[in-house]
Amino acid sequence: MNQEMDEFFLDVELRPGKVLEFTSEGKKTQLQVKVLAGKKYYSFDGIAWKKLAALGVNEVLVSNSETFKVYRGYKPSGLHKGGAGALITQMPGKVVKLFKKEGDTVAKGETVLILEAMKMENEIKAGADGVLRNVSVKEGQAVEAGFLMMEIQDEK
């Protein structure tokens, strides 16, 4: 897997014996699942086993520091995340202050707005140099998680 990719695909097929077969960039990997004393375990080799934590359907895969949406059907288990130039709310909150407006030029690291969430005022900074476009929030507005507040476009 290309560590720089923001999107990737895993083909998944269920085989008998609780075995999942993944295909990624042409390479096949098998993963087996066992249920023991009420808990689920997985193994890639049938010898070393580890606990499987998840319970309940989840449309979102969470990596260390990034969140991927899971797509099913036409692109099975495809994963996609937003790029550095999109300001997406990571959490529900309230926009307390907007320091920039549509069309303003921002530098990477510059504070664009303040979002109050979980009792903290969080400074949301620009992830890239560019010009603010598609600003869709105003001061005092409550926003849900995953909401695209604005985009930073490289217009140079």
Place this chain on the structure above:
Amino acid sequence: MNQEMDEFFLDVELRPGKVLEFTSEGKKTQLQVKVLAGKKYYSFDGIAWKKLAALGVNEVLVSNSETFKVYRGYKPSGLHKGGAGALITQMPGKVVKLFKKEGDTVAKGETVLILEAMKMENEIKAGADGVLRNVSVKEGQAVEAGFLMMEIQDEK
């Protein structure tokens, strides 16, 4: 409930809101069940709640020191246990030695046979004075739990 009874009946009816209504000797008692964070709780008054342990269907109710069979249908949730004069295996095991035979007189507390189970030789003693009848085991025989090995009959 008569503390001396070896058998008793509880009529059970399921009411809306996860409420069970019990009828025992004409008296009605309600018990409510709630599911919270994946665990089940019960309450008799809707204020004080305790954990409900059981999972999986069980035909046997186990009290401190006695085991009751549960009957459903024509006598809903009736409970019944064996009397003192019946020698019922409490555990699967092997009859190592029989000290008495069919027709022998035994005194309460007298050792009738030795049952090897869970790596221990256990002396099985008569629960009542009487005469041994219906002896259905012999030395060396493996027996299951709940097996009626013999009965002690009061023939005086």
Place this chain on the structure above:
Amino acid sequence: MKGKRVLIINRGEIAIRVAKALNELGLVSIGVWTDNETEPPHLEFCQEWVHLEGASNRDTYLDIPKIMKLIETHKIDGVHPGYGFLSENREFSQALADKGITFIGPNPTAVYKMGDKAISKQVAKEAGVPVVPGSTGEVGSVEEAVKIGNEIGYPILLKAVAGGGGKGMRPCANESEVKDNFAAVQREALSSFGYAALLVEKYILNPHHIEVQILADKNGNIFHVFERECSIQRRHQKIIEEAPSPFIGTDEALRKDICETAVRCARAVGYDSAGTVEFIMGEDKKFYFLEMNTRIQVEHPITEEVTGVDLVANMIKAAFGEPLDFKAQEDIRIQGHAIELRICAEDPVTMLPAPGKIVGFETTFPQGIRFDHCIYPGFTITPDFDPMIGKLIAKGLNREVALRKVRNALEGLLIDGIKTNIPLHKVILDEESFRKGHYSTAYIEKVRPQDRVPPKEDIKAFMVKVASIEMNNLGGEA
């Protein structure tokens, strides 16, 4: 004391901790649920469940008249406030005192004097305890803050009078930063604690945050239960705590000095419950009184682990006038070392809150681990509450053993569906200066472990996550 009916006006892991202690002592633990959280996991340990109507914190856990009504309705004998919310609110402890309800915490005078940070500084000074230079009382305006800043020299710290836990607190490097931040800190103070007043004090660079646990009864016995080092912080909130302090180390004279100083502070206000005296310690090992938290603290478990003293049970016994579990200061000794990692629903790199729904939760821990938490599969972390969802605590015969255990425990702590700071804790535990115990409160800012969190997991980790979704219909007993 047995049979007393105690209402817990809190939620999450601390409500569980308090309920456990009440049950153990033979009291009736009564927990609340709100319209915002109708099936909270803390009720698992509560003997009775009552409805505290309303959804927002202001309408529930902070609503004094509503809580007083609940107390009357349910014939409550005592209240445990936990931490946060009304735990250090002088109006609440006074309202309870007026009705003859036992407040499981210190007497209202101690809450008043120590709960108010401006007055507490004065009390400490009078008891001969060195304090950090700063304002002597509430600072009403940005102009006043700037004036004090110019007097004592920058950097200074703006902090909420009613605050704690690092909330409502911001350092300012110069006059212009004071002007920029004053109103925002006031807003945070109001929304978090219901009280907007601020303090100003000198900001000491690279300090150690070291605090001393106090346990006192209603008969004038005041004991210390040794110190905790809480210098690993992000945004002025503790994320890792240790007992004893690696910075104090084997300097028993210094340990004795800071612990006895803390007892002197507590004695100055007639303290009669569990509480914590917080100090800032410079690299020269000089320490200054910072504040006293007149409540049970998030990080109390590490003290319990190394001393064997059940702080929560003893706090309850003290409130009801019962003797403590021990008689003399000599009965309390440190054995080994304990460490606590705060597990938070947050991005491990930006350290910003990341609420969401936990879909998977499993633990595989070595011996010697205590996990105080309120997590279950299906638990939704809402933005209304603190992002801390659990405290992973390890005890070992020495620091090296405690680190060995907690590091292995992190590998066995699986939380799926939300981002957590588990990857950040792994980096810190593997980092050399932390392993040596050489760190100050500037650790996160200077060592920057967050920059070494692996940006992505490997593809096998993703396969496992996909498997956990695809295999969901497999059944099994769970």
Place this chain on the structure above:
Amino acid sequence: MKGKRVLIINRGEIAIRVAKALNELGLVSIGVWTDNETEPPHLEFCQEWVHLEGASNRDTYLDIPKIMKLIETHKIDGVHPGYGFLSENREFSQALADKGITFIGPNPTAVYKMGDKAISKQVAKEAGVPVVPGSTGEVGSVEEAVKIGNEIGYPILLKAVAGGGGKGMRPCANESEVKDNFAAVQREALSSFGYAALLVEKYILNPHHIEVQILADKNGNIFHVFERECSIQRRHQKIIEEAPSPFIGTDEALRKDICETAVRCARAVGYDSAGTVEFIMGEDKKFYFLEMNTRIQVEHPITEEVTGVDLVANMIKAAFGEPLDFKAQEDIRIQGHAIELRICAEDPVTMLPAPGKIVGFETTFPQGIRFDHCIYPGFTITPDFDPMIGKLIAKGLNREVALRKVRNALEGLLIDGIKTNIPLHKVILDEESFRKGHYSTAYIEKVRPQDRVPPKEDIKAFMVKVASIEMNNLGGEA
């Protein structure tokens, strides 16, 4: 040591305990499943799962050639035997030594000398340790046993040479009882330990069973980790253990004496692992060497709780030649008090094993509880194994606190579907002489708490059990 592959030749709670320690130390924990138990719960903590073919204990956990083959196939570096099974089998430890596999236990000479109770007595005598009068070696026939009995005087005890845990052990009040019991004890010895030889010794009335934990490394360092009192027994098997001993109490000279005597015994055989020296102590506080168990013991957790020493991890470190977690005897101190209740699948009145299927299992414990167990809903306890299914352990600042905690924990320990000795433990914990710490090994026989177990639960308890069946289809997340 890191990365070494260690096979655990055991099951149940001790296999879990060992796997936890291996994982913590960075070794690879490898667990086995058999045809009798294809999905054992201990695998939860094992990193690799391998098949030990066969169903009976003799064909699996006691089958040395089969285990040696498994060791070869899976490239095993070391073996942990747990307790019971092959833990004190000299042939097994020799077979491992011959192949260069690390046995996590003492050297074969120590296993030979101390594992054989007849020789161990001689060793103790030579080290100047008082021993209970009895046979100096194996007693081959009933006639020889009777002869020794007549010499030293009745009552005498018949015990398996290879035994332990009270199995293969029976007191005889006179010559005729010796004749009645000799063959049966031989049979039990053979089926439990694979070795039929017996010992004879004087049976001391109303004694205290007090044992000392030993921890030694491969560099000649031998430490004691203080004592345990294990006098609450039924059929010569411990059911409640405490550390420190309430009988020794505050008699620090006696504590020092018995602990240092134990170290002397261990030194006499060049001991180099975790082990336990067992003593009988009379009411005059005189103590006699009984035997040395050259393995980790069931009741090791209470020592871990009061001393903070991880015995299992240190036993593994010792086996691989690593230094222990501590350096000097003075590094080990007792803090507080710990108690262990053995939870057994047995009738609480007759104390006879009662195997069956556990259909419900829930715990609601106070702070300070450790529950080492292998229970899950659906777990079937078969007659093949020991009826002990868990160990409920409490630690407190003193005995009173530990009892308070464990008593509350018993109320929160729900096991449905089988009979357990939980009701018996409740009676004992509420009984006056036990609460005072005044008891000998004759406690069960003389105080007879089993007669005070409530014969039946009240009707509401039955309603709850019926509800748990009728509500089974309710769902919920679990």
